[in-house]
Amino acid sequence: MINQQQENEKGILGGAGLWVLVATILGSAIAFIDGTVVNVALPVLQEDLGATISQTQWIVEAYMLFLAALILVGGSLGDHFGRKRIYTIGIVIFALASAWAGLAPDANQLILARAVQGIGGALLTPGSLSIITAYFNESNRGQAIGIWSAFATLTTAGGPALGGWLVDNASWRWVFYINIPLAIIVLVILFWRVPESRDEEIGGELDWLGALLATLGLAGVTFGLVEASNLGLTSPIVIGSFFGGILALVAFIYVESRAKTPMMPLSVFRSPTFTGANLLTLFLYGALGGALFFYNFNFINLQGYTATQAGFAFLPFTIVLAVLSPWAGGLVARYGAKLPLVIGPLIVALAFYMLSLPGIGGNYLTTWLPGILVFSFGMAIVVAPLTTAVMGAVDVSHSGLASGVNNAFARTASLLAVAIFGLIAFFNFNTQVDTRLASSTLLPEAAQQIEVVREQFPTAVIGDEVDISGKEFAQEILDLAFLSSFRLMMYLGVGLSLLSSLVALILIEGKKPDAAPEPAEAETAAPLAG
Structure with a gap:
């Protein structure tokens, strides 16, 4: 067992301090980079997999859903069972899910992989700072967090540029593969030099019911909003999912008000x-x-x-x-x-x-x-x-x-x-396309091609392989409809x-x-x- 007091006396980079910082910075970088590079890859990814607007949204939403719902539980798990242990599990899950995402043959497989990534992210995201806080004493802690924050900013800044370069020069799949070598380095350092820590005085049970209700509630609301573009606002599935999610969130608030150790104390x-x-x-x-x-x-x-x-x-x-x-x-x-x-x-x-x-x-x-x-x-x-x-x-x-x-x-x-912006943008896009088609003089084959690609919003592009009269005018209708939706999103x-x-x-x-x-x-x- 590493003597923490002796280690801290060696300075912030002495003893295991350097390795604690490297492990937490690289681990955080995996989540931060992934959170920024995927958006850059979405247009190419959607076209390559032939994903619909709802599937494209779910590629982002599946990750965010489990991250948002479980991040508080992730922090509590570290306090209960060991911060290094839970952080390590989070890194492993995230890396395996990244490999799955990179290999995904279709949009549905990618969505499932992203959901698992979100679970891993919920375990590792709160772990980095909690490990730093537990290891460094008060005299070194502020400097350590400052170093961590600086590198977090750098990885956030470089993520989109790195993602864009990978998409252009390799493949969108490398946006996910890049997490794997980083995860391996983090795991080696964790097992080699980072000491374990937990809150020895913590009491009470984990709020599993609260976590379940938060997940079900957010999932229900999100599913209803996203799938409305496919099934329609009046679909029983959409309505049932949305209001079922609302009921679960109301139940979550009730449970949190009564739980002895709530994940989100209402006080x-x-x-x-x-x-x-x-x-x-x-x-x-x-x-x-x-x-x-x-x-x-x-x-x-x-x-x-x-x-x-x-x-x-x-x-x-x-x-x-x-x-x-x-x-x-x-x-x-x-x-x-x-x-x-x-x-x-x-x-x-x-x-x-x-x-x-x-x-x-x-x-x-x-x-x-x-x-x-x-x-x-x-x-x-x-x-x-x-x-x-x-x-x-x-x-x-x-x-x-x-x-x-x-x-x-x-x-x-x-x-x-x-989910909400996507739903509004999708309906506005279709309204704009319908309005412009009604007042256009497009030939039937060009209008038919618009009908074929409009479901691929926001990547509604008539491919170069399509050879029809009026193709440029047809693409202009799609482009102006997208521009209208984009502007509406800015107004929101x-x-x-x-x-x-x-x-x-x-x-x-x-x-x-x-x-x-x-x-x-x-x-x-x-x-x-x-």
């Missing part, structure tokens, strides 16, 4: 600031997740970018966010969390509007970059104050729980937003951002003149990646 929501911060997370991160789902389809299918170019297109967002976040943390010290959390979403709303303006074609520097930079600035103002508001609204003893709940809200926001982003600002104005507590400001925690409560 923390007695704080208006904590409730407001999580509602803001739900709305703002929902806007972010829903909009980002469609960006790469626009860049690749409509603007003609390569996957690599699409991956680099949003790189300024992460760079600006990383550079300005320390400055935004200083805003909290001067003005408190409320003012930045009111102003930041307003700037994000402006950015969404700016991103709705570009048409088809044009120079990236004058069409997309200005909106992306404004978007980056707005989110930079939000992230650090949001973390401070979440962590400062509860007792220090509940800081881990507060971070976990907010993390779960961020994942749930993306999960629901992709505007609305959700404004709602986030209103929530902050009403619920977030303002700065107390006689209170010394509390520094923001190094751990990001609502991560932008993963």
Whole structure:
């Protein structure tokens, strides 16, 4: 057994400290990279597998569903049975599921593999920081988390570009295969140098019933929203699934209010600031997740970018966010969390509007970059104050729980937003296609080809092998219909951002003149990646 006190006396990189950092950084990188590269690969992946819009959504949603529903249980499992053990199991599951995803012969197999990835992600994601917190003492812990956070930012920034390069130069399957060698390295280090730790004083049973109800509830609601594009809004399956999910979520709240050791204690929501911060997370991160789902389809299918170019297109967002976040943390010290959390979403709303303006074609520097930079600035103002508001609204003893709940809200926001945005976009796309077809003079064979490919939205492209008269005009109808849906998604982003600002104005507590400001925690409560 490694003597932790002696190890810490050797400095942050002395003894096993270096290896603890490497294992947790690489393990987190697997989840962070996977969370960003898959979106870049979606347009090519959908076309290659012939996936429908609902299947394409499920490729993202299957992962997010289990990650959002089980991430709180994943943290508790580590406390109960050993943080290294649960982290290791998470890495193994994630790696095996990545191999399955890379080998998937069709969309349904890929969806199942992504669901298993989500289970692995729920075990490993909370494990990295908990291992760091348990190993390093107070004098070294802040620096260790700072190093971890810096590398997390780098992997988040490089993920889309790496994914785009792999898609263009190898295959979309390598987006998943790349996780395997990283996982092997992490496992070797874990078994070789990382010590085990657990909470020896923890009591009570795990909240398995709460986890089950959360999973069933989110799954039911998500299934109803996603499958409505296939089965129709009036389908008994869609209606039954959606309202069954709502009932399960109501039951989840009831169980959490009665459980002795709930996975999400409702008592923390007695704080208006904590409730407001999580509602803001739900709305703002929902806007972010829903909009980002469609960006790469626009860049690749409509603007003609390569996957690599699409991956680099949003790189300024992460760079600006990383550079300005320390400055935004200083805003909290001067003005408190409320003012930045009111102003930041307003700037994000402006950015969404700016991103709705570009048409088809044009120079990236004058069409997309200005909106992306404004978007980056707005989110930079939000992230650090949001973390401070979440962590400062509860007792220090509940800081881990507060971070976990907010993390779960961020994942749930993306999960629901992709389903809701996708449903609205799909119906708008079909309405636009019908309207344009009714007023067009297309020959029957061209109109028939539109009917063939429209179900492949958002990758509704008439292939080069199709030789029909009026093909270019037919593709223009599809492109303009997609552009209309994309703009509608940006308008939804505007609305959700404004709602986030209103929530902050009403619920977030303002700065107390006689209170010394509390520094923001190094751990990001609502991560932008993963």
